Amino acid sequence: MSLPVVTATRYVLPLREGGSLPGVVEGNDLGTYVIKFHGAGQGPKALVAEVIVGELFRRLGLRVPELKLIQLDPAIGRSEPDFEIQELLIRSAGLNLAVDFLPGSFGYDGSAGNPGDEAMARILWLDAFVANVDRSWRNTNLLVWHKNLWLIDHGAALYFHHSWMSAEKFASLPYDASDHVFSVAVPGVAKVDAELAAAITPSLLEEVIALVPDEWIEPGDRERYLGHLLARLDQRSAWVPGGAR
Incomplete structure (x- = not known):
């Protein structure tokens, strides 16, 4: 694929x-x-x-x-x-x-309504998992298109790969949710924690990592991405906003 x-x-x-x-x-x-x-x-x-x-x-x-x-x-x-x-x-x-390109879309600023507690909690949990530091009110990286919320611009996530910090360090790296556009959803994150953690299987991660073309990735780095993400999944108590269930 x-x-x-x-x-x-x-x-x-x-x-x-x-x-x-x-x-x-x-x-x-x-x-x-x-x-x-x-x-x-x-x-x-x-x-x-x-x-x-x-x-x-x-x-x-x-x-x-x-x-x-x-x-x-x-x-x-x-x-x-x-x-x-x-x-x-x-x-x-x-x-x-x-x-x-989503013609006619516009940046989410809260005026289009609340996407719902569960949706906000899921986005917050997943941003914390991949260490996405770029989803604040200053720059939500969310678009509203046909009344639906779309997520864009994830290039700032997975920042461990810029210096290849150890998997152990990344796994336990806390996530500061206070600046997140959906920080209000922290109390509901525990409700989606177990479901999302169970859905992120090794085969799913291997599948999305395999989509990266060889031109952009060094030999052996696919295994490193997989190892870092699986290690983080195993240390949810360290980074899940509000605590893992």
């Missing part, structure tokens, strides 16, 4: 958010995508986190825009007038990440 692959046919516009400069592109399948570049400042490890976390969350019932791999021809970059973007496009020639 692998992610679908499309080819970028036109660069539409940049999304000047953060330092990675994602952009909107059109693909040869007539789809429109947000492209995340392997040549951006955060490097391919941010794309690895996007794939592992996004696809894990999807399989556990959360809405994540469809992820695909996208081939980028450097010729597209050479026709871009903005030098910074041109350089990024040329540097990112080859395989990148495409996230389905």
Whole structure:
């Protein structure tokens, strides 16, 4: 099993958010995508986190825009007038990440209503599991589309892989839920803890890790991701907001 692959046919516009400069592109399948570049400042490890976390969350019932791999021809970059973007496009020639563009969506700020106690608790638990530090009110990384909540931008999760801290250290690393957009859901996290922990099996983790293309990952690192995540699952009392059940 692998992610679908499309080819970028036109660069539409940049999304000047953060330092990675994602952009909107059109693909040869007539789809429109947000492209995340392997040549951006955060490097391919941010794309690895996007794939592992996004696809894990999807399989556990959360809405994540469809992820695909996208081939980028450097010729597209050479026709871009903005030098910074041109350089990024040329540097990112080859395989990148495409996230389905949700036209008309808007950032979640609470005004669209409460997604429900259980939904908030599930999102909080899963963010704590993957150590996602980027889901605050400053930047919720949540979109509302057709009245449903969609989760985006998981490149800041799994930050253990930047220095490859030991699995033991990551397993017991506490999660600060006080800054999370759904911190109010802490009292309900224990109710979803056992269900989510049981659903995250070794085979499920192997499946989502296998979706990462070889171009973005070092030999042997798939086993390291699996070991770190399984170790964290075994140490839930250390990081589950409000305590594991």
